[in-house]
Amino acid sequence: RDGSEPTWAEFLQDPSRFNNDVSYFLAPEDLVELEEDALVERVLDSFRRLFPLVLLATLDEPIAEIEAYVAQEFPELDEEEEEEELQPLLPLPDIAAETGFSQAELARWVAAIQRKRQAIFYGPPGTGKTFIARMLAQHLIGGGDGFWELVQFHPAYAYEDFIQGIRPRPTASGGLEYPVVRGRFLEFCQKAAQCKGPCVLIIDEINRANLARVFGELMYLLEYRDENIRLAASDQGFRIPSNVYLIGTMNTADRSIALVDHALRRRFAFIKLEPQYMVLDAFHRKNGAGFDPAPLIEVLREINRQIGDPHYAVGISFFLRDVLAGDLEDIWRMEIEPYLDEYFFDQRDLVKKFTWEQVASRLLPGGQSHG
Structure with missing residues (x-):
């Protein structure tokens, strides 16, 4: 402050005397990535955050109103509010004790998942594929604000279920509209984008679906994680958040790994589980x-x-x-x-x-x- 700017007390006495300009800038590359609902939410959130300035400019005694508004809309700013709850830690020694696998082997699997950002545990029935996937997912998110979820594939699972698709929906007038509805993976990514820590999606029995059809454009993004592409159904841009990890499980008694699309195989780290x-x-x-x-x-x-x-x-x-x-x-x-x-x-x-x-x-x- 060089003396030319008003003090906070001077500003509060008469805000109208000062030329105030508040703006929110969204980079073009970020704007094109947002779906319509996300953009609307971003605009509403901006107005919500700027509303205290409206109170400041229009009320004679704004401070009490601003404090009440902030306490209601932004409880996380309260000094007495508890810190953000983080995911519990699950150290590798605990997983080793629970599963019987060595810490060294578990560490190699974690390193492969972190390096490739997508991996598949494969093996015959009863080798603990889903169990170890769940435990490693919890290990990866431990200590952060991320989360893990599980989805199970089946022969009828489709692109529209996983990525997005047009779904008929009744209107108030009794007709039908056909909006583009986000699938499970896009919903997961939208939620993960709000987190700083790793977020893990477990795809159980991944090989039971037609993977090339279910993944669609995702096949490209799995290899080129930093790129943005337009999705076919909505022509909207999409990029996989950098904190998203995929862990699949594959029962080789249902379908041999040799039958899995080669393009998909090279995008995943494959971790073999045998009867131990x-x-x-x-x-x-x-x-x-x-x-x-x-x-x-x-x-x-x-x-x-x-x-x-x-x-x-x-x-x-x-x-x-x-x-x-x-x-x-x-x-x-x-x-x-x-x-x-x-x-x-x-x-x-x-x-x-x-x-x-x-x-x-x-x-x-x-x-x-x-x-």
Whole structure:
């Protein structure tokens, strides 16, 4: 202040004596990226923030009114307001203790996700793909203001569901209008753009959908993250926020990784999960209430040798339960036997070899049944 500017007290005595000009500048490149609803919200928010100046210029005693308005509209500015709530931390040692994977392996997976910003965990059923994806998502957002969400793909999932599409909507006059409606990913990105920290979208069973059709222009943006493109349905600009990460899970028993579009494969880091017998062993030696996992591991190894294809191996997550002995018969009869019955549909002797009646004596002390 060089003395030529009015003091705050002088300004309050008569604001009309001063030429006040308040403006809000939005860069052209940012303007073209905004969808109509977002632009309207931005304009409304600007007026909302500038309204105290209207009170200042029009009221004889504006201070009390301004304080009341600010307290109502901007409670975060209250000195006594609690600090912004951040996501809880989930350190890698805690994940290692929970899953049995080594910290070094978990750190490599996190580094791959951070480097590529999109990764897929793939493997046969029961290898813990979704479980580890959820835990790593929480690790990535820990300590920040971000969030993670999960969406599950299926054969009918389409571009209109994930990106955007025209959806009929009834009008007040009884007719129909056809607005362009944002899909799950665009909604996620709009929400993530309001955060500073990482935001993670988990796409469960990603390979069950027609990925090239569902992703559309996203295929380009996954590789060129800093670029902005126009979306087909609305001709609006879109760019993936830099804090958005994608983690997919892929069940190789449903569809081999070799069948996934090559262009998509090179845009993701692929992390292979196989049945980790040592994880099963460590889990039950720590939490298993005296259950000896060694016979179960021996039977699982034998089954997977008979299957002979790592894409269809029986995983260990079926058996990661604190008190397994009481549930083991039901798990075997209702989950393992139906899977083997389908896989060995033309080898009935093998199916019979691994029924509960045949393996119970090997899995439980004395071969007792808990059913």
